[in-house]
Amino acid sequence: MAEEKKKIGFWSIVLLTINAIIGTGIFLSPGGVAKLSGSLAPFIYICAAVFAAVLALSFASASRYVVKNGAAYAYCEAAFGENAGLYVGITRFVAASIAWGVMATGVVKTALQILGQDSxxxxxxxxxxxxxxxxLLVINLVGTRVLTFVSNLSTIGKLSALAITILAGFYILFTTHVNRILEVDQLLNDAGEKLVPPLTSGGFVTAVIAAFYAFTGFESVASGASDMEEPEKNLPKALPLAISIIALIYFGIVFVSMMIDPVAMVSSKDVVVLAAVFQNPLIKNIIIxxxxxxxFGINVAASFLTPRVxxxxxxxxxxxKLFAKRTGRDLPLPAFLLTVLLAIVIPMAFNYDMRGIMIISSISRFVQFVLVPLAVITFYYGKNRKPIIDNPKKNFILDVPVSLLSLVLTLxxxxxxxxxxxxSVTVDGVTKPNLYAIFAMILGYIVLPILVYLYRSSKKKAS
Structure with missing residues (x-):
């Protein structure tokens, strides 16, 4: 039993972070950033990585002060009190559950498309x-040791696929001397205008932000801090290292793809767009x-991290308190089942309309990206509302200037x-209110926090 409860070590935390960040975007839609930035797309990903690393450093700094599950919830609860923690926690949990449902839907739809079924x-x-x-339930029930193994294996699998693709791409470049990267700047749309507009300062910022979303996910990794070895030491090192590895991979895959066939990358209708760049069947199959x-890997990460909020x-x-109960192998089963229920029911209720429900996930991230840097500054100056760890390792540069920079970038x-x-949503040229998004916003950011607040208040009165 002791072996089953073994905590997650440093390199497994790195792999878990990579698993939580690299999802479908780099495989299915890398052309989106290219449409905004043209031949500069590979370098846009580097800029976005710097952007993400600054924000990740704030979360890493917070993990030096608060060592408990919950990530942004735990940091805000310690810094600003239980009401702020409640709001961040419940909105983040709902958003993460919905995001998990969206990712699960993506797995199923993509698998059906690849298998030639009606998606x-x-x-x-x-x-x-x-x-x-x-x-996913079975994997989690078996225990942290097996879940870590599956998470590590899926991370290594996706990294291997990307690495093989990058190496194959460079082999093609060196043997054929092909260089088509500038072709994307000359593409025309149906109106005969350039598909990629000249890159202005505003366009640059928009492209970086578009690429930045390929790096989100780091903010959830500390949700399972209590299941990790020395999280106050390992998380601050693991988060930046994982983002650096991902940045190199994203740069490499986008660079070789655009050198070989940028037109296919921005115009292909294939399910896995990245596969359309390569003509070799073996490379195509490896990418798919x-x-x-x-x-699958990002769903494994979500199944571990989300219930712990x-x-x-x-x-x-x-x-x-029911949701704090764990099985003998350290799975918070009631919390897991509630998370699964939200992940299944909400996408079904929204008729699998992903545009209608992702608004909750997006805004939840903004709430965290604003409050966590402020929490770190609060910890540094000792103004927190609740106790933090004894004698934390303070670092003025990381805790104050970097956190302020994170706040500016979030704004x-x-x-x-x-x-x-x-x-809003456009149907047949007519723009109408997106009722799904409006309902999701009201439910996730007003109704549920009020209900949880009333529950907590009633329990306090009863005691």
Whole structure:
């Protein structure tokens, strides 16, 4: 039994972080950034990595002060009190559960498309969804040791697929001396205008922000801090290292793809767009397999991290203590089942309309990216509302200037975020309010926090 409860070590934390970040985007839609930035797309990913690394450093700094499950919830609860923690925790949990449901739907739909099945068949999607969730439940029930093994294996699988693709790409470049990267700048749209507009300062910022979303996921890794070895030491080192590795991989894959066939990357209708760049069947199959492994891997990471947010809230009395109960092999089973319920039911209720429900996930990230840097500054100056670890290793540069820079970058994200597009939808040329998004926003950011607050208040009165 002791072996089953072995905690996650440093390199497994690095791999878990990579697993939580690399999802479907780099396989399915790398052309989106290229449409915004043209031949400069590979370098846009480097800029986005710097952007993400600065934000990740704030979360890494916070993990030196607070060592408990919950990540942003735990940091905000310690810095600003239980009400701020409640709001961040419940919105983050709901958003992460929905995001997991979206990712699971993506796995099922992509698998159906690759297998030549109808990916719009609601019955097949639902069956695939339930099968995937059952597999993830079994992996988590077996114990942290096996889950870590599966997570590491899936991470290595997706990294291997990307690495093989990069090496194959460079081999093609060196043997054929092909260089088509500038072709993307000359592409025309249906109106005869350049598909990629000249890159202005505003366009550069927009492209970097678009690429930045390929690096999100790091903010959830500390949710399982209590299941990790020395998280106060390992997390601050693991997060930046993982982002650096991902940055090199993203740069390499986008660079070789654009050198070989940028037109295919921005215009292909294939399910796995990256595969359209390569003519070799073996490379195509490796990329497609890598995409499926990547999607499965990010679901494994979500199945481990997301339930631990509501578990952390239960341990603090914010929600019923039931959700803090663990099995003999350290799975918070009630929290897991609640997370699965939200991940399944909400996408089904929204008729698998991903545009309608991702607004919750996006805004939840903004809440965290604003409050966590402020929490770190609060910890540094000893103004926190609740106790933190004894004698934390303070670092003025990381805790204050870097956190302030993180806050500035987040405000830039907020300013450039396409709010109107999130709350509207165009059908047959007519723009209408996106009722799904509006309902999701009201439910996730107003109704549920109020209900949880009332529950906690009633429990306090009763005691």
């Amino acid at each position: 719009s068949d609601k019955g097949k999607i639902t069956l695939g969804f339930l099968l995937l969730m059952t597999i 397999l890598g995409a499926l492994v990547s999607m 509501i578990e952390a809230m239960a341990n603090d009395g914010q929600v019923p 830039l994200l907020l300013a450039k975020f396409k709010w109107a597009a999130q709350f």
